Amino acid sequence: MTAAWRLLALLAFAAVGQAHAAEPIVFDARVVGDDNRIRFIADMSAAVAPTVFTLADPYRIVVDLPEVDFALPDGAGMVGRGFVSAFRFGLISSGKSRIVIDVSQPIAIDKAFVTEANDAQPFRLVIDAVPTTRAAFDAATEAYRRQQKAAAASSAEREFNRQGNGDKPLVVLDPGHGGIDAGARGVNGAVEKDVVLSFSEILAREIDKRGRYRVLRTRDRDEFIGLRERVDIAREAGADLMVSIHANSFRGRNVRGAIIYTASEEASGAMAEELAASENRSDILAGVDVEPEERDEVTDILLDLTRRETRNYGVVLARTLVERMGQSVEMFKIPHQQAGFKVLEAPDVPSALIELGYLTNATDEKLLTSPEWQEKAAASIADAIESFFAARKAGLGIR
Numbered sequence: 001m002t003a004a005w006r007l008l009a010l011l012a013f014a015a016v017g018q019a020h021a022a023e024p025i026v027f028d029a030r031v032v033g034d035d036n037r038i039r040f041i042a043d044m045s046a047a048v049a050p051t052v053f054t055l056a057d058p059y060r061i062v063v064d065l066p067e068v069d070f071a072l073p074d075g076a077g078m079v080g081r082g083f084v085s086a087f088r089f090g091l092i093s094s095g096k097s098r099i100v101i102d103v104s105q106p107i108a109i110d111k112a113f114v115t116e117a118n119d120a121q122p123f124r125l126v127i128d129a130v131p132t133t134r135a136a137f138d139a140a141t142e143a144y145r146r147q148q149k150a151a152a153a154s155s156a157e158r159e160f161n162r163q164g165n166g167d168k169p170l171v172v173l174d175p176g177h178g179g180i181d182a183g184a185r186g187v188n189g190a191v192e193k194d195v196v197l198s199f200s201e202i203l204a205r206e207i208d209k210r211g212r213y214r215v216l217r218t219r220d221r222d223e224f225i226g227l228r229e230r231v232d233i234a235r236e237a238g239a240d241l242m243v244s245i246h247a248n249s250f251r252g253r254n255v256r257g258a259i260i261y262t263a264s265e266e267a268s269g270a271m272a273e274e275l276a277a278s279e280n281r282s283d284i285l286a287g288v289d290v291e292p293e294e295r296d297e298v299t300d301i302l303l304d305l306t307r308r309e310t311r312n313y314g315v316v317l318a319r320t321l322v323e324r325m326g327q328s329v330e331m332f333k334i335p336h337q338q339a340g341f342k343v344l345e346a347p348d349v350p351s352a353l354i355e356l357g358y359l360t361n362a363t364d365e366k367l368l369t370s371p372e373w374q375e376k377a378a379a380s381i382a383d384a385i386e387s388f389f390a391a392r393k394a395g396l397g398i399r
């Protein structure tokens, strides 16, 4: 006889589809308890071992799992309970999934375990947390960080897929968000991480078609990549150019049009500053442990010189993008803006971030998800990239 929960898992399995049929499925999750103790419970089709740690500023519980498929009911994780305010879930890297639980105060993980399935209930991941002091919380977080550092030091370095044709310039396309970080949501349901992933695929094809460039994408699936990691991917691959692809959102539903952003400590306005802050939150949403970078004064001066030159190239790229994209798609009234985007921080790779349009505007949302618009916009961006390299080669408009 089939247990009721197996039927639920089977339904979730059908919803996920055949693409990842091999992964365990998490088909329900909830928080019970009160201000003295909360229990997070996830129902699963198979047992997976969790790694649990905590992060501060803001307080978060991070639960790492081997890759699973999340097929949770709509709205799961959006309502809080006790000191839990919300939770998110998704793929964090190849072969690894993550759940991030937001909490409103320092907590200690009391228990974390998985129970076997029986006829009455599925496999269950259970995490118990209780309030603690900030000092105790910091000690636990620091212990985990040390352990991770030791593990990282012994692991192999990232390998890059460098194909031949090394003499052709390398364009890195960086679709924003992914996995656990969904990004902006459209008025009619479009999700930024999906919109920018499919757009980047079309853009990569368009650039590749021209035969003069190599293209590398920071992600080609629904997977989370940290902001610093995106920058590292571009730098380590020897990118000549990096273009981050995003889709915007705003309170006002009439606001629409594409905007090109470049890096600057000084934001060009409140809107740009707000957007950069929101995009920079990606690591926090995903439970990435971002340690402050150590500063060395001599290196800093050299780096600043390189950075200034690189930023000038970034501005040239942005102007070219505004010009070319402006011929085929709707641009915002101030089409080039600046702010402190973390993903544009590569000191030696000219970078720009394209907000394709506003998902909070129904017209833009419709366009951004239509193949005709995508092809048209991709062609104009590829044109801009060609102009940029031509100008750079001729030494025009720079220095």
Ligand SMILES: [Zn+2]
Pocket: 176, 177, 183, 184, 192, 246, 247, 279
């Ligand atoms: Zn974004």
